[in-house]
Amino acid sequence: MQLGRRSLLLAAAAGTATTATTAPAAADPAAALSRPRGPVVIGHRGAAGWRPEHTAASYSHAVETGADWIEPDLVPTKDHELVVRHENEISQTTDVAARPEFAGRRTTKTVDGRQVTGWFTEDFTLAELKTLRAVERLPAVRNRNTVFDGRERILTFQEVVDLARRLSKAHGRTIAVFPETKHPTYFRSIGLPLEPRLASAVRRNRLGRRECVVQSFEPTSLQRIAAQRLGVPLWQALGTTGGPYDLVSSGDPTTYRDMMTPAGLARIAAYADWIGPDKSSVAGSSLVADAHAAGLRIGPYTFRAENQYLPARFRRGSGPNDFGDAFAEYALYYDMGVDAVVTDFPDLAVTARGD
Numbered sequence: 001m002q003l004g005r006r007s008l009l010l011a012a013a014a015g016t017a018t019t020a021t022t023a024p025a026a027a028d029p030a031a032a033l034s035r036p037r038g039p040v041v042i043g044h045r046g047a048a049g050w051r052p053e054h055t056a057a058s059y060s061h062a063v064e065t066g067a068d069w070i071e072p073d074l075v076p077t078k079d080h081e082l083v084v085r086h087e088n089e090i091s092q093t094t095d096v097a098a099r100p101e102f103a104g105r106r107t108t109k110t111v112d113g114r115q116v117t118g119w120f121t122e123d124f125t126l127a128e129l130k131t132l133r134a135v136e137r138l139p140a141v142r143n144r145n146t147v148f149d150g151r152e153r154i155l156t157f158q159e160v161v162d163l164a165r166r167l168s169k170a171h172g173r174t175i176a177v178f179p180e181t182k183h184p185t186y187f188r189s190i191g192l193p194l195e196p197r198l199a200s201a202v203r204r205n206r207l208g209r210r211e212c213v214v215q216s217f218e219p220t221s222l223q224r225i226a227a228q229r230l231g232v233p234l235w236q237a238l239g240t241t242g243g244p245y246d247l248v249s250s251g252d253p254t255t256y257r258d259m260m261t262p263a264g265l266a267r268i269a270a271y272a273d274w275i276g277p278d279k280s281s282v283a284g285s286s287l288v289a290d291a292h293a294a295g296l297r298i299g300p301y302t303f304r305a306e307n308q309y310l311p312a313r314f315r316r317g318s319g320p321n322d323f324g325d326a327f328a329e330y331a332l333y334y335d336m337g338v339d340a341v342v343t344d345f346p347d348l349a350v351t352a353r354g355d
Contacts, residue, residue, distance in 0.1 A: 037353065037354075038334065039299075039338055039340050039353060040068045040069060040299065040339065040340035040341075041066060041067050041068050041069075041340070041341060041346050041349045041350050041353060042067065042068065042069045042071055042178055042340055042342045042343065042346075043058075043059065043062030043063070043067035043069065043070045043071060043346045044071055044301065044302050044303075044343055044344050044346075045058060045071055045072075045086060045344075046058025046059040046060075046061065046062045046070055047059075047061040047065065047067070047344070047345065047346055047347070048344040049142065049305060049343075049344035049345040050145065050345070051145060051148055052093070052134045052136045052145055052148050052149065052152070053093065053134075054073065054084045054085060054086065054093070054134070054154075055134045055152040055155070056152055056159075057151070057152060059160065059163055059164075059167075060163070060167065062346045063164075063167040063171060064171075065346055065350065066346060066347060066349075066350030067175070067350070068175070068176065069175065069176040069177070069178040069340075070164060070175060070176075070177060070178065071177075071215075071342070072084035072155070072157055072160045072177060072178070072179050073085060073086050073179075073180045073182050074157055074179050074180060074181055074182060074194055075087070075088040075121045075122075075182050075183070075187075075194075076088075076121065076122055076187055076192040076194060076197070077121055077122065077124055077125055077126045077129060078121075078122055078124055078125050079126055080197065081126040081156055082156060082157040082194070082198065082201065083121060083126065083154050083155065083156050083157070084154070084155050084157060084160055085121060085154065086137065086182075088111070088120045088121045088122060088182065088183065089111075089117075089118040090118070090119050090120070090121060090132070091118040091119050092118075092137050093134060093135060093137045094119075094132040094133060094134055094135060094154065095133050095135055095149075095150060096132050097118075099131075102124075105119050105120075105123050105124070106118060106119055107119075107120070107123070111183055112183055112185070112186055112245040113245065113248070122187070122190065122192055129154045130153055130154060132153070132154060133149070133151065133152065133153065134149075134150075134151075134152045134153070134154065135149040135150065136148070136149055141306060141308075141320075141321050142321075157198070158201060158205075160177055161177055161205050161207070164176070164177050164211070174210050174211060176210065177207070177211065177212050177213075178212075178213050178214075178215060178235075179198060179212070179214055179215070180214075180216060180217075180237070181215075181216040181221045181225075182194075183245070184216060184218050184221035184224075184246070185218060185221075185245055185246045185249055186245075194221070195221060195224040195225055195228070198214065198225065199228040199230060202214075202228075202230045203230065207230075207232060208232070209231060209232050211232075213232060213234070213235055213273075213274070214230075214232055214233075214234050214235065215234070215235035215236075215237050215274075216235075216236070216237060217236075217237045217238070217239060217244050218245060218247075219236065219244055219246065219247065219268075219271070220246040220247075221246065222234045222235075222236060222271055222272055223271050226271045226272075233272075233274060234272040234273055234274070235272060235273065235275070235299070236259070236268045236272040236274065236275050236276065237275075237276040237277075237301075238256045238259055238260060238276060238277040238278070238281065239256045239278065240278045240280060240281060241256070242255060243255040243256055243259075260275075260277065260281060260287055260290075261290075262290050262293070262294065265290055265293075265294040266294050268294070268296065269294045269296050272296070273296065273297065274296060274299060274339075274340075275291055275296050275297075275298050275299075276298075276299050276300065276301055276342065277298070277300055277301075278301060279300040279301060279303065279333065282298070282300045282333065282336065282338065283311075283332075288336050288338060289337075292337070297339035298339055299338060299339055299341060299342055300333060300338055300341060301341075301342035302342050302343065302344060303326070303330065303333075303341050303342065303349060304326075304343070304344045304345065305323045305324065305345050305348060306320065306322070307319065307320050307322050307324045308320035310324040310325070310326065310329055311329065314328050314329050326345065326348050326352075327348065327351070327355070330348065330352035330353070331352060334352065
């Protein structure tokens with residue numbers, strides 16, 4: 001597939017290199033994760049553009065094609081084990097809806113103030129979840145990935161850590177895990193808090209700052225992790241509308257937009273090392289410079305190759321799922337001086353970084 005327009009990349013490469021050498025280094029708590037060859041490439045749920053997300057195949061493909069970190073989203077089981085799924089509702093990412101033995105588990109819950117109907121990880125033991133098989137979450141967009149449906153089991157966080165270490169050894173470089181605590185306020189409310197289990201796993205595996213970065217959209221979740229003194233960098237994810245659910249539920253009116261002001265970034269810098277805004281919040285703004293001025297690194301999400309996820313000027317062909325000029329978009333953000341990109345297509349991000 002033609003993704004073209006390398007001339008933009010060549011123009012951006014010089015700008016990216018300049019930015020990398022001038023980004024603030026003083027008091028940078030994530031210095032051990034710095035890299036000489038440009039922004040960190042983070043495999044979003046692995047290589048979700050090429051394989052069903054959060055599977056061993058997805059993570060392995062991400063690393064084989066150059067990803068530096070791999071991202072497992074964490075949700076708990078009924079017996080309080082941490083497994084990796086984009087959401088605790090799993091009808092879109094597993095074959096649970098086709099399993100007659102679990103038909104009675106379908107229910108409706110309120111998660112982060114929103115009613116959701118389906119099957120939820122917290123209603124299954126780990127042993128039960130292990131009988132399910134992963135499927136492509138976006139079959140209408142990534143039909144090619146459906147060929148892998150049914151081939152892989154749900155992974156635990158421990159299995160992802162073990163896989164990252166095997167891949168690190170095989171490829172001769174350290175692959176970091178980038179876990180996200182999903183819906184932490186909700187899970188605390190039902191007696192399945194994520195942070196103690198995650199902290200225990202970090203300690204048990206002796207994960208250092210080169211091997212683990214913890215992220216969340218909820219500041220209080222990161223602050224709970226910070227209180228554990230694990231010595232790993234923390235990443236404050238930022239949405240586009242409203243505010244973090246932990247703040248909303250406590251009556252705090254702070255919005256994500258407030259958090260991206262210089263004053264908000266200074267508050268984040270008191271407990272975190274990175275911010276991860278939606279890429280739309282970065283374009284045309286001073287957010288990269290403001291984050292660096294606050295002593296924070298910045299890694300926008302989520303980069304994808306399909307037209308529907310690209311700015312209009314980078315779209316090619318007529319279909320929303322046709323690949324556009326993804327290289328030009330990476331060049332644009334690398335030239336802005338971002339410190340990382342979170343992507344469904346780590347191979348494309350690595351190619352763009354090399355150019």
